[in-house]
Amino acid sequence: MKYALVEGIRLEATTGVRGNCPGCSSPMIPKCGLKRLHHWAHKSTVACDRWWEPETEWHRGWKNQFPAEWQEIRHIASNGDVHIADVKSASGSVLEFQYSAITPEERAAREAFYGRMVWIVNGNRLKRDLPSFQEALTYAPSAETKARSWLLSDQDSAIIGRWRGGSHPVFLDFGDADFSSPWLPSTGLIWWLTYIPRGRVIATPVHRQSVIDHFLSGTPIRGFGRLKPPPSRRSALPGFEAYRARKDARRWRF
Template structure:
């Protein structure tokens, strides 16, 4: 944990520090070594929140984008009394969870049901080499896109294809396909960050989330997993990290 209560005030760890857990109230001690990010730990060696994962520099960097009073907030279910520590809770009540390690679908679903109004930011560093961002797509709300169906593709496929609904019979087994290059100008003039992608050996738990999921590849952008059209085409949309953080603070 980044924070414990010291004299009833949220405090970051300091050498020799002792405090109390912001969730359970039990005694905590500051861990200020050189191998891991400085943090607080329970003296009992038992973490009171089963959803908590070991804090990394990546977690800490993201938390520090937000005000101290939004970080590590105890969220309580008013009906059951269940408590968990949210990584960030904004002034508008949005929960932002930063996830570095793999997570089971059961835990993902439990968190989403508990927090309700939340988004995920996941660390994509460990699977970056398997996540291939391919050709650009136009704004899915652009008028001309209503007649277009872009076709999914893999990294090694040479074709970048689409078909027009108006040129094919409904529910046709075979369709007339065209090259995406035919739409180059339209795509460029209506581009707002969408791309086809190929995720080799995907972490499918994130594809089944009921909340918005953003992937951080540790550069200046952040990529949201999206469904592009009524056919269910999977896409990603890039936002600048600066813009994303600014919007989250509004």
């Protein structure tokens, strides 16, 4: 965990300091080595939140895009279980940054518990996920949406298949992976997956910063404009040439 309570104040891990878990109040000790992120760990081997996963630099990078007071927010379920949301915005939206594998049952339980939430998923955990996603885009048709997007089957890519069946938005973060497209930026891109009936999904590339800004201040998430079809050659012909083209089109062809 990034924060523990030290004399009632939320603080990051510091060598020589002792704290208590914001979730269960049990003792925590700081882990401030050179190989891993500085973090707090329960003194016992039992974590209070069964949904918690070890934090990576990827987690921490996403968390740090949001105010400290939005991070690691404690919730108590009706059965007394403690759950700590990665980020909870001022408007009440929960953002869960998922790196580890997750079962469909746990995913459904989290969605039901938090209600208003989105998933931001690390797409680089398994080596095959990025190539299969890129290949799926290569053969997919464009989707009929305002922003440029692709219409895929939820079986076209392993990572798309693993995240089907939920009821909340999913964003795939492949870092600075190259999608070999002249109109996509080389950095600052994530993919918004919208699952629709009949096993289909719309994959929309959007600006990563616009997703962050959306939860910070409510501004729209920004994608990319659709390609405009080239102008018709016939309509582009001036005067007499347009007349001849229409006349020629009515002639019989043998």
